[in-house]
Amino acid sequence: MEYNFSEIEPKWRKFWAENKTFKADNSSEKPKFYALDMFPYPSGAGLHVGHPLGYIASDIYTRFKRLQGFNVLHPMGYDSFGLPAEQYAIQTGQHPVITTEDNIARYRDQLDKVGFSFDWDREVRTSSPEYYKWTQWIFIQLFDCWYNNTSNKAERISGLVAEFESNGNTKVNACSDYNNTFSATEWKAFTEQEKEAILQEYRLAYLADSWVNWCPALGTVLANDEIVNGVSERGGHPVEQKLMRQWSMRIKAYAERLIQGLENVEWTDSIKDIQRNWIGKSIGASVRFPLWRGIEGEATPEHSIEVFTTRPDTIFGVSFMVLAPEHPLVEEITTVEYKDAVENYKKAASLKTERDRQSDVKNITGQFTGAYAIHPFTGDKVQIWIGDYVLASYGTGAVMAVPCGDQRDWDFAKHFNLEIKNIFADKDITEAAYTEKDAVIANSDFLNGLAAKVAMQKAIEAIETKEIGKGKTNYRLRDAVFSRQRYWGEPFPVYYKNGLPVMIETQHLPIILPEVENYLPTADGQPPLGNAKTWAWDTTKNDVVSTELIDNKTIFPLELNTMPGWAGSSWYFLRYMDAQNEAEFVSKKQADYWGQVDLYIGGSEHGTGHLLYSRFWTKFLFDQGFINFDEPFKKMINQGMILGRSSFVYRIKDTNKFITNSLKSNYDTIPLHVDISIVDNDKLDIEAFKKWRSDYANAEFICEEDGTYICGHEVEKMSKSKFNVQTPDELVEKFGADTLRMYEMFLGPLEQSKPWDTKGINGVHNFLRKLCRLFEGELIAGEPTKESLKTLHRTIKKIGDDLERFSFNTGVSNFMICVNELTDQKCNNKAILKEMVILLSSYAPHLCEELWVKLGNEAGTLSYAKFPTFDESILVEANFSYPVSFNGKVRFKVELPLAMNAQEVEKEVMSKEEAKKYLDGKDPKKVIVVPGRIVNVVL
């Protein structure tokens, strides 16, 4: 049988689509399996071979699960809100809806060519109103909830209001930035305005003035995870700190649960670590240092500086304090004498961008304020400084400086010649601070002689007894800014009444993104939605109306910001379960049936963004009883990146002459990227090169001896500008989808990054052709040979094991071994080939469908066939060829029955001629026999 993939493959893809072969049932007697891929952003560039890598793996796995009798959910969709479509709109005026539609069509076309078993009836697009209706709905739920630290879950805001009305806020244990207390009477006396302002401090989605990362070049704020090395992840523009009124998400409330939850998921250690580090839990104590009032002479407890420390055991080592320049107390405490110096320092610090501050770590700066605090245990006066190594946004924005135990404090003390007390027994701190937590504490009153760990506990006890602080856990995780000054995102279902945000009732959703003439910010600096003419909420008609009608009585302005990219992607896995539901975001029934995602495959670059936010929303939806699981992704695999292999030609400087790779060192050359499509196995197609660009039409070449021009190569990220992008389409065209699927798996372990190289693709293609040759002659129905049965069952075992541990590359190898063996055996037995086809069908589904029919089976039944059962008895051997080693070096082999015990094996081996040769007349000190494994003779 000829391997005519270009005929076979489209035929079966059409068959699957027409017969809805991969439609998932919403209820079934079978066990369920939910396999999810990270849905793509449909960019204009289309897919390159790196994109489908994870999809191929999950597709192979889900096809395997179907064969094992699972009801499989394997959906796909598009994360279709985002910046590139908007920027294209700004440049060309093309509406992002159109760009997005076009890109999705291209993606779909490319995806279809690979033969995935997606259930396309469940497709979601985050930018479609039917979808973002529910994103808006979830936002409203978050707005309507607060976090109760006592019950340790999100609760409705109405319950909080009821509590305020009966008891005020004194008994409330909430995750909140609100520090004041009020009684029930006081609460009732507040105006609506005041009440809402307080409630904002409790809501999980809240409006607040907060320091945000403002990116002037992009004209929007960015979340922490959207900034890399102090510049925007997209575009690399500078980012500055700006105080802005923005929607935020109180993800901090879930910090502890986000750490704890990692214990219950099967993710790699590395991605769990990324999340733990990002959340940044640190255990320590908060301590108040009273201010020393030189003039009044005594400290007043109301005036104190609160610090957070992870080393309360080192409290006797405190010799000064440092506040962040932005700390609110700075102005109050600074003495007249130091006023100008402090002001100057503050100004200088505020002018530094985030990036400057980061790159300037070695440059130690600070300024004494003239004020002193009183050490709560020793009563000593300690100087209060400001310094920009202390961050306003972490802890309390103030530190107790312990130079002997913290390198930054040590550096600061050295630089400004401040005291460095040594409170560690037998540790030298003359050259650097001692930062390990294993020292014995000295010079520390009641902590003397204690190990750091014990001292830590004791210090916290003392701090609590003295009522100057308490044990405390801090998290680095900040609340997530949820507003973006963009057009192409979900509009907020929010209008403003007297400056207060009001949620639109959920029955009026979705609030559809308005048309604008211009996608840029407005002249007065409003976000792009400020350009919309129809963008006001009529509370009598419950409809969006013209902004001209705004009267602030019944018609109010709508929110001009849109939601960030991660809004839609934080819950899409739930929508797939019930994608067509118009009444709910997902029905309880479907959410209960499908439950957690059993297998999630995607890149690890989402470790601090998407994977954290979607866990947060899942926990929230769980708290509110909408779903019954609080971790979205049970098992996750992070596929590695496929890197490009760029080809280079070498042009002699200032000429149009090109030198082949091996001779380039003899000349002064410039390497130039050359399109990989005109290079085959590093050999340049010279004619094609001349045609590639007009300036090369007259190029001259200095070639290898055999007249070929050999290119150099380098492994780099795939990108258009490096001419090293390989699209899957070309390869499907040339070799077929089954070859592409198997080759992408054969490249190496899924999780590893690896360079793309088409050199080896022939090997995989030849394997499929070799397989076809097995089907060329007449196929026989009778008993298979013992040999073939062995081959088959060895393969069943290996393929099954490989799939279970996601080792797809060894899976491909094992198929090759199997086909090589069956070819040697000239196997034409139907029973063997049938099982073989089922095994291979998840890797190479098109060809296997074809062979399945050739074997006399009904078309389309292969996907739901039964995965072959491994029969161990077939592989049982009577003999084993023992490798015999002397001092660990294998010298010869002896074939012996496996039934033999150790003594018999030893006797047999030692009686052999070869053994005598290697013994060389000596007596062995010891002979180790591991039955069925090895014999080792120690001389």
Added chain:
RNA sequence: GCCCAGGUGGCGGAAUUGGUAGACGCGCUGGAUUCAAAAUCCAGUUCCUCUGGAGUGCGGGUUCGAUUCCCGCCCUGGGUACCA
């Protein structure tokens, strides 16, 4: 700096529990077939000073036996960072 992952032939990689290092594929070499080419088939392919020896980044250790376990170091990739 700290945390995580990794380092094996010319190349991609295999070795699942401490037990024959280099499976499988590419590439390369030689041969068969062919007028020729493609395709296919057969044989070989870790290195060396080759009846032997060395060898899984480097140095040590544990063990009868180490790619695998332990200690120290080097390199590559990823994450993160004045986080108190």
